[in-house]
Amino acid sequence: MSNETSDLIDNFYNKGSSHHQNSKENQIIRKSAKAKYQIFDEEEFTRGRDVLGELIVHGMIASGGTDIDWLIEHNGGFIILEFKGFHNDKINIPKGQMIAYEKLHEKLNQTTKCYLYIVGCDDIEFSNPDSRIWIFEMSQWKNGAIPKTGDIYDGKNKHNKFSVYREFMEEITVEELRKIIDSHWIEFE
Secondary structure, eight states: OHHHHHHHHHHHHHHHHHHHHHHHHHOOOOOOOOOSSOOSOHHHHHHHHHHHHTSSOTTOSSOOOOOOSEEEEETTEEEEEEEEEOBTTEEEEEHHHHHHHHHHHHHHHHHSOEEEEEEEEOSOOTTSTTOEEEEEEHHHHHTTOSOOBOOEESSSOEEOEEEEEGGGSEEEEHHHHHHHHHHHHHHTO
16 A cells, blocks of 8 residues: 555656646747847956945945946936845835935926836846836836835834835836837837
């Protein structure tokens, strides 16, 4: 009886794994066209980041800074992208960074057009146009369409961050994000 049970379990898992394996083999993964811009000298790029990292040091009153992940300007119009990784189905955005983005978005929209997207992603390959990402635009944030939580605590320490859950962001593909960017580019013509 014990051998029969073992055989049954072995057969079940072997069939299950071969079915899963065949499913993965039959899955077609598309590849995007070659990236328009590439880092040609990765060593120099890394060295530049390291040099900037040495600007703020221990003993200073100022603390570290943040950056803009991607800023596109075309004919005076702006598209800004900020990428955040998901942890426990939510992204965390430092409050200072979000305040800066809110003000930047507001000021740019007074004289021109600006779209500012927060993009949540898991470990994905942007070279695959079918990869899934989640987004929201700053105007959704400002009008309260995106629920957010603030003042994250890890037991004893307060972290000045906002959290946004994946379920409140729009799920799209990398290819769809590319179309959004191109549509804004055309709008700026």
